[in-house]
Amino acid sequence: MRWRVRSGGAVRPGSVLRGQGPAVAVVSLGGVLGALARYGAALRWPTAADAFPWTTLAVNAVGCAVIGVFLVAVTEVWSPHPLLRPFFGTGVLGGFTTFSTATVDVQRLIDHGAPARGLFYLAATLLAALVSVRVAAGTTRRLVGRRVV
Numbered sequence: 001m002r003w004r005v006r007s008g009g010a011v012r013p014g015s016v017l018r019g020q021g022p023a024v025a026v027v028s029l030g031g032v033l034g035a036l037a038r039y040g041a042a043l044r045w046p047t048a049a050d051a052f053p054w055t056t057l058a059v060n061a062v063g064c065a066v067i068g069v070f071l072v073a074v075t076e077v078w079s080p081h082p083l084l085r086p087f088f089g090t091g092v093l094g095g096f097t098t099f100s101t102a103t104v105d106v107q108r109l110i111d112h113g114a115p116a117r118g119l120f121y122l123a124a125t126l127l128a129a130l131v132s133v134r135v136a137a138g139t140t141r142r143l144v145g146r147r148v149v
Contacts, residue, residue, distance in 0.1 A: 023086045030091015038096050050112040053105040053121060056098060061128040063097035068136030077144050099125070 038059055045055040070089055074080050102125045109118030 022083060026083045026087035027091040027094075030087040030093075031095035032091075034092040034095025034097075036095075037092075038098055047105075049108060050114065052117060053102070053109075056101050056105055057121070057125055057128060060097050060099060060102060060125055061132045063093050064129045064132040065136035067093050067097075068133040068138075069140045072137050072140040072144070076141070099129075 041055055041059050045058075047053045047055055067089060070093070074085055074089075102122070106118045106122045109115070109121060
């Protein structure tokens with residue numbers, strides 16, 4: 001992205017942003033849908049302030065698994081519409097997963113006198129995210145490979 005410096009030092013976006021309008025729009029729409037889904041999960045399975053945040057952990061693990069499947073599908077199996085990745089990968093899954101909430105959960109656990117639980121949750125979140133995306137991507141590759149052969 002290019003930025004133009006106007007006289008007086010004010011920085012304003014150049015005309016390059018106008019061409020990115022469709023991508024910005026679909027990321028925004030997808031983000032709203034993903035955040036609504038995450039909010040629905042939090043309402044359905046609320047977590048007490050001093051309890052282990054299973055819902056956030058599950059949301060992040062599921063979101064990472066879905067992105068593993070999705071990225072294999074759109075990079076190795078078929079060529080989707082150019083706006084699908086920004087809409088679903090960045091928007092929906094970016095709005096659905098919530099690593100910022102995970103860090104707030106860690107701090108909340110520490111503040112409620114459970115630092116060991118908070119650190120365990122931090123490690124579990126990172127491990128669950130990495131394992132989920134890796135297993136989902138690998139499984140997708142194996143399943144797609146069997147169908148293609």
